[in-house]
Amino acid sequence: MKLHREGYGIILASFLVLAALWGVIFYFVPVTAVRVITGLAGVVFWLLIMQFFRDPMRHTPIEPNSIIAPADGKVVVIEQVEENEYFNDKRIQISIFMSPLNVHVNRFPVAGKVSYVKYHPGLYLVAWHPKSSAENERTTIVVKMASGHEVLFKQIAGAVARRIKYYCKTGDIAVQGAEMGFIKFGSRVDILLPVSFNVAVKLNEKVKGGETVIASI
Numbered sequence: 001m002k003l004h005r006e007g008y009g010i011i012l013a014s015f016l017v018l019a020a021l022w023g024v025i026f027y028f029v030p031v032t033a034v035r036v037i038t039g040l041a042g043v044v045f046w047l048l049i050m051q052f053f054r055d056p057m058r059h060t061p062i063e064p065n066s067i068i069a070p071a072d073g074k075v076v077v078i079e080q081v082e083e084n085e086y087f088n089d090k091r092i093q094i095s096i097f098m099s100p101l102n103v104h105v106n107r108f109p110v111a112g113k114v115s116y117v118k119y120h121p122g123l124y125l126v127a128w129h130p131k132s133s134a135e136n137e138r139t140t141i142v143v144k145m146a147s148g149h150e151v152l153f154k155q156i157a158g159a160v161a162r163r164i165k166y167y168c169k170t171g172d173i174a175v176q177g178a179e180m181g182f183i184k185f186g187s188r189v190d191i192l193l194p195v196s197f198n199v200a201v202k203l204n205e206k207v208k209g210g211e212t213v214i215a216s217i
Contacts, residue, residue: 004105006165006182007053014049018042048100055105058210060177062111064146067197067215068177069207070109070153071189073098075214078203083192086116086142086152091192092199094214096207098187106166106183107210108143109191110151111176114168116142122157139166139181143174147217152192155183177210191215 003011022042029035060068077095098104122137137157144150155164166181168174183189193199193215201207201214 001050002055002057003050004053004055004182006184007049010184011046011049011053014046018046052100052104054103056103058107058177058208060107060210061213062176063213063216064111064176065217066200066213067109067151067191067193068107069096069201069209069212069214070107070180070191071096071098071104071207071209072102073189073207073209075201075203075205075207076188077190078199078201080195081192083152085118085140087150087192090195091152092195092197092215094191094193094199094201096189096191098183098189103209104183104187105179105209106155106181106189108174108176108178108180109153109214110143110145110174112143112145112151112174114141114170114172114174115144115150116140116152117166117168117170119164119166137164139164141166141168141180149194149197149217154190154192155181156188156190157183158187 025035025038073096076097077093079093080090081093083091118140120138139155142150142152157164163184168180197215199215
């Protein structure tokens with residue numbers, strides 16, 4: 001299993017802490033059910049951290065007129081909204097909620113040129129809260145496609161997620177399906193599309209980042 005570089009420090013630190021805890025337990029606690037259960041719980045906890053930072057290979061169907069899911073998770077919002085940060089007009093919003101069990105690598109949903117990047121400090125409301133898109137810590141990124149259309153997407157922190165990482169800047173060339181960022185521990189990604197685009201997913205549908213087509217021109 002390939003691990004994402006964002007997890008190296010946390011995985012090592014958690015292993016050292018658990019190793020110290022196991023040492024104390026195995027030295028002071030006699031061989032009882034408590035000792036066994038505590039030891040197994042530590043192993044399960046460490047494995048959960050490992051799986052959170054997994055970075056599986058994805059095979060992106062390169063389709064210039066399609067929008068690919070930027071993250072793994074469940075579609076929790078499909079609605080028309082007023083976008084007031086960049087476009088100042090109506091857009092179709094598709095929101096994908098990532099639970100702690102999902103892969104948390106974020107990917108470019110379209111190919112093109114990065115025309116806008118901005119980080120916003122903010123709150124840590126639960127990721128499915130209606131105000132999380134506008135009030136939580138987040139990044140906003142816009143990519144201009146070869147067709148001339150611009151697609152905006154946001155990495156949004158949740159109640160548990162406390163660190164958003166993004167690896168692009170204005171002027172960069174975005175490759176569809178390529179890694180764009182990472183959010184640690186539960187979060188959400190919003191994609192805002194022109195109202196003329198055709199949505200290809202439904203509410204509560206599970207999508208796979210870098211592979212599932214969620215909309216098209």
